[in-house]
Amino acid sequence: MVAVQQRHATTGDGARPAPGTTILRTAGLTKRFGRLTAVDGLDLEVRAGEVLGFLGPNGSGKSTTVGMVLGLVEPTAGRVELFGRDLAADPDAVRRRVGAIIETPAFYPYLSGRDNLRALARAAGGVPPGRIDALLRQVGLASRAGSRYKTYSLGMKQRLGIASTLLTDPDLVILDEPTNGLDPAGQREVRELIPLLAREGRGVLLASHLLHEVEQVCDRVAIIRGGKLLRAGTVADLVRGLAGGASFEIALPGSAGDQERAVGILRALSFVEQVAADDGRLTVVAPEERGAEVNRALAEAGLYAAAIVPRRSSLEDVFLELTEPETAEDTKP
Ligand SMILES: Nc1ncnc2c1ncn2[C@@H]1O[C@H](COP(=O)(O)OP(=O)(O)O)[C@@H](O)[C@H]1O
Ligand SMILES: [Mg+2]
Known part of the structure; x- marks a missing residue:
């Protein structure tokens, strides 16, 4: 009985939360490093079945927020709620339903992509045997699944990383700058995968400093700067509000x-x-x-x-209006 429950929890094979349900909520989330307030009273929401773009320039507090959501960084103030439960009260139970790539994931260079996933699946426990090949197909690596990891392009490595986050079939996927360091082709390969994750009913939090990336793949956007939320809504709503x-x-x-x-x-x-x-x-x-x-x-x-x-108008106009003061010459007196 205990084993069955454990398996259920680690593989997430239960029903997904209904589309539109809030699965991640932060309330007044704050992190100070000494005198620097990296994240400042942040209220965020990610819903099942959507990609939320978490957009902000470098240093605006995105990774610190992600760290707090994953329980890796202790908040100075505020709360993280995952699937309606307080992360601080029940960290393990809720974290099992979250998959994340926060840096280029570490894999064994001399093992194949498939064997790397097998090793991770063994460590996680409860991954059904068919899932590894299904995931390799999903991320477009089926034909190279038997090749050594070290022969993969950066885009392939990152796609294997995404496959690894899906081993436990998480309801929430967090991707922090997943296309960083990739060439344009690699960026596109990774980007094309992201909406598919939401179509499977997962919620996706995509932290990125790349406007066009967020505009291409996200349903809603939260714009952050200096640790503060400037605006949140659909791209269309934000543009209309300009x-x-x-x-x-x-x-x-x-x-x-x-x-x-x-x-x-x-x-x-x-x-x-x-x-x-x-x-x-x-x-x-x-x-x-x-x-x-x-x-x-x-x-x-x-x-x-x-x-x-x-x-x-594009999201770029919204972003510029929010983050850059207008110059005097360009503005009508
Ligand atoms: N462990 C830390 N100690 C001190 N300052 C930090 C630490 N982590 C991040 N910061 C600072 O917090 C701010 C936000 O960083 P970060 O969350 O990494 O931003 P982003 O991911 O949006 O680029 C930056 O000014 C960064 O230098
Ligand atoms: Mg970052």
């Missing part, structure tokens, strides 16, 4: 004087929020439906745009 929300790229042939004149004319329009000029190209922040009026105002002054291209 000032202006849309902009136009205008290609304007002509002299520098013409461009200066164009900037003046555009800034005078009541619906224009910002104008920036850069070597024959103007960026105008204005509502998407005002493009024709922008065009007309320029044409009436004898300035003919070669192109006016509406540009939808």
Whole structure:
């Protein structure tokens, strides 16, 4: 009986939490190192079936947060709740349902990928025999499963790392900068795996400083800087909340004087929020439906745009607005 329960807990073969259930919650989570507050009152939530992008520049406190969620770093204040239970009260029971890659995982260089997974499975206990080959297929390593680890590319090594975190069939997977150090092809191989984990009903916490990575694979994003949560929501919600929300790229042939004149004319329009000029190209922040009026105002002054291209805001715009102060020249007085 005890053995059966243990097996159930380590392999997670019970039902997954219902999609949308909060499986990780941090409340007021705080970590100080001496005088430095690395994580500052952080409230985060990861739900079953979603990838949460935990986005912030280097040094913003992501890895420290991950360490606290995994019980490797002791919080100074605040709480971590996994699957509705306090991590501090029941660390082992809840940690068994979490798989994580926090650095490039350590494997035996002279063993094959498959034998490395076998060794880890033996150590974890309770891994069904068929799972190793199923995981190797899932991460695209089936054809190289018998090759020595040391012959793998970095992307293959990282994919084997992801397979290793899935041995115990965790409900929550934590990936801290999983594409660090990979070439573009390797990054793509790893990235493509991430949404699949969520489709299996797991929750995924993806810590990354790479905007486009987070934008590509995440359902929701939490933006952190200086240990503080700046914003959390879906990419679409965050972009919609931006000032202006849309902009136009205008290609304007002509002299520098013409461009200066164009900037003046555009800034005078009541619906224009910002104008920036850069070597024959103007960026105008204005509502998407005002493009024709922008065009007309320029044409009436004898300035003919070669192109006016509406540009939808991206997560990058949100990130820049949150993390960089606007420069005085670029902002309408
Ligand atoms: N063990 C530690 N002792 C002292 N300072 C630390 C320690 N770990 C991290 N820090 C500091 O905490 C801040 C956040 O670091 P970290 O969580 O690694 O950020 P990120 O993962 O977002 O790059 C950094 O300023 C870092 O130097
Ligand atoms: Mg880090």
